[in-house]
Amino acid sequence: MATTKDTTPVHEVRPVTQELRIPARYLPTPTIGPGHSFATITDHISTIVLRRKTPIGWFIGLLIAMGGVGLLSISITWLLVKGIGIWGINHPVGWGMDIINFVWWIGIGHAGTLISAILLLLRQEWRTSINRFAEAMTLFAVASAGLYPALHTGRPWFDYWLFPYPNTMGLWPQFRSPLMWDVFAVSTYATVSALFWYVGLIPDLATLRDRATNIWVKRAYGAFALGWRGSAKHWLRYEHAYLLLAGLSTPLVLSVHTIVSFDFAVAQIPGWHATFFPPYFVAGAVFAGFAMVLTLAIPARKFFRLEDFITMKHLENMGKVLLATGLIVVYAYAMEWFYGLYSGNAFEGYMLKNRATGPYAKMYVALWVCNGLAPQLMWFKRFRTSTFWLFVVAMFVNVGMWLERFVIIPASLHRDFLPSSWGMYHGTFWDWSMFIGSIGLFFSLLFLFVRFLPMISIFEMRTLLPEAQAHSHEEAH
Amino acid sequence: MGGIGKPITGLYGVIAEFSDAQALLDAANSAREEGYTEMDAFSPFPIHGLAEAVGFAKTGLSAVVLTMGILGGIGGFFMCWYANVISYPLNIGGKPYNSWPAWIPIAFECAILLAALGAVLGMLALNGLPMPYHPVFNVRRFDQASRDKFFLVLQARDPKFQLDEVRDFLDKFNPREVVDVPW
Known part of the structure; x- marks a missing residue:
């Protein structure tokens, strides 16, 4: 055994052999374009916010989105005047587009938390350039979602009854109801998402404060930056807090859609009363959310020339997540059939037959096309690396996830146990105006966000550069 | 805002500006090894080991x-x-x-x-935030700390603090500049 030992450290030879042996297509794609420094990253992202001239496209986009907000305001006003009778809901379908849209929006929000929290814990570096954007999307989606349960109570001016407070009626909320759990889950989710987002923004707000030339702009960002000065002690505590928030958000985001699914699973309606609802809903939420992130990121990256920061690798990874969660969703659709047939229960069996061949069969087929077939394109690298095809698939999924909630909610309610109580559900003008209005609200908030706040986390992007790696003497060995 | 060993002299400390993270980390580590205890470092992004270098480990x-x-x-x-x-x-x-x-x-x-x-x-x-005013904001180039520059401040309240010694000490690490920070 006395042969001469090669004393060269392994890590010093490995890169060479890698270059020689591994074909380029197997090497990891970088998460940031070449030629960037701390300064160029800072300047590129902060200039989008601080420049004086606003692109005309932004005004046009905001104007269209604000049109939606106007429609929403009119719809809400009319709803308050006339009551929820202006919607298409009635016996037997008491939950219609109000709840479909609520679940659709809240599901979209889940991808933001997944990207910012779960991918952080899993050390997925590529999340860095899309997390801020996705978190903003979460907040605005939750804001749009929150409108619906608040308004569908019928007398929204009494919504505060949902919260437990000592009152002269001597009454308390009914805490055994999943609807009450929902109040707590959604309000906690909204609060924690806002905290997470704001904490992530603090160092970047300090950058904007320091880069702004107009004194009022400087003061505005300065006020929200809270006097952040990048102290090493602050950074340590900041990163600790950020990691703890990620750790807390992870079970939170899983609990939110789990509790939303309890709203259905606890009821006895065929098509709702199923034990696999929580994981099915959570996977569907992530699926829908990633589709929305793609829907927003692809145009934004082009419009603001962010190709160096949101690279093809990011888009491709999102395509893969879309495929993986899409397969889970398809598995759940298949399980619905298995449970229904295996149970031998007449009502479960009829529910499935009604879905596939009943009056809403078209929507069920469309659901399979959108959520089952379209994401299968993501198996192929050619489609995953094409912004056009990614966008097309994402749009299919956006529609598909809305259809899924339609199939679950009205299509299950409209024919339950007693044929004498069967009926049909159609959205009215006001159902659709509320929906379009909430999309307008979502996009208005998003347009304001990209104009006034950095849509990519500047300080986290800086850490991606090799120059950001520094080592103390003790660690060098 | 009392000093640990010394009264307030109108000087908060002496700050050095560096162009890269490694230089800042080396300077901070050396300062600690030299016996300085009251210091802080500023960087545009979190640097692993920097808080420990300036003598801070537990976030609480x-x-x-x-x-x-x-x-x-x-x-x-x-x-x-x-x-x-x-x-x-x-x-x-x-x-x-x-x-x-x-x-x-x-x-x-x-x-x-x-x-x-x-x-x-x-x-x-x-972290003592929000804190709209802090002496380091008096440094002309400190706005670069949120862009691409790195700063190390040795505070005047440090018992070991001697103005000339500190300036000379910081000069050894090839900083871009070393300036006094007034309160």
Whole structure:
């Protein structure tokens, strides 16, 4: 055994052999374009916010989105005047587009938390350039979602009854109801998402404060930056807090859609009363959310020339997540059939037959096309690396996830146990105006966000550069 | 704002500006090894090991977050139990009054909510933020600390602080410039 030992450290030879042996297509794609420094990253992202001239496209986009907000305001006003009778809901379908849209929006929000929290814990570096954007999307989606349960109570001016407070009626909320759990889950989710987002923004707000030339702009960002000065002690505590928030958000985001699914699973309606609802809903939420992130990121990256920061690798990874969660969703659709047939229960069996061949069969087929077939394109690298095809698939999924909630909610309610109580559900003008209005609200908030706040986390992007790696003497060995 | 070993002299400290993270980390480590105890470093992004280099290791956040989380969990559970069992007993479907599994989701959400508030407010409070004024903001080029420059300040309240010595010491690490920081 006395042969001469090669004393060269392994890590010093490995890169060479890698270059020689591994074909380029197997090497990891970088998460940031070449030629960037701390300064160029800072300047590129902060200039989008601080420049004086606003692109005309932004005004046009905001104007269209604000049109939606106007429609929403009119719809809400009319709803308050006339009551929820202006919607298409009635016996037997008491939950219609109000709840479909609520679940659709809240599901979209889940991808933001997944990207910012779960991918952080899993050390997925590529999340860095899309997390801020996705978190903003979460907040605005939750804001749009929150409108619906608040308004569908019928007398929204009494919504505060949902919260437990000592009152002269001597009454308390009914805490055994999943609807009450929902109040707590959604309000906690909204609060924690806002905290997470704001904490992530603090160092970047300090950058904007320091880069702004107009004194009022400087003061505005300065006020929200809270006097952040990048102290090493602050950074340590900041990163600790950020990691703890990620750790807390992870079970939170899983609990939110789990509790939303309890709203259905606890009821006895065929098509709702199923034990696999929580994981099915959570996977569907992530699926829908990633589709929305793609829907927003692809145009934004082009419009603001962010190709160096949101690279093809990011888009491709999102395509893969879309495929993986899409397969889970398809598995759940298949399980619905298995449970229904295996149970031998007449009502479960009829529910499935009604879905596939009943009056809403078209929507069920469309659901399979959108959520089952379209994401299968993501198996192929050619489609995953094409912004056009990614966008097309994402749009299919956006529609598909809305259809899924339609199939679950009205299509299950409209024919339950007693044929004498069967009926049909159609959205009215006001159902659709509320929906379009909430999309307008979502996009208005998003347009304001990209104009006034950095849509990519500047300080986290800086850490991606090799120059950001520094080592103390003790660690060098 | 008292000094540890010395009265306030009108000088907060001496600050050195570096162009890269490694230079800052080396300077901070050397300063600590040299015996300086009152110092801080500033960087545009978190640098691993820098807080330890300036003599800071425990954030104290874990205890805050754990306490808040436990309080939230117990508080949420108690709220459901008190409301639906003690104050106004509700019989739902013949279930026992204290059907505790039904209190779990709300207890869980309250635990997360309070723990998250504890993490954020605790981080800000322990960091002493918001703090609109700080002496380092007097440094002309300090606005670069949020872009691509790195700073190390040795504070005047350090018992070892001697103005000329400190300037010479910082000069050794090839800084871009070394300037005094007034209060």
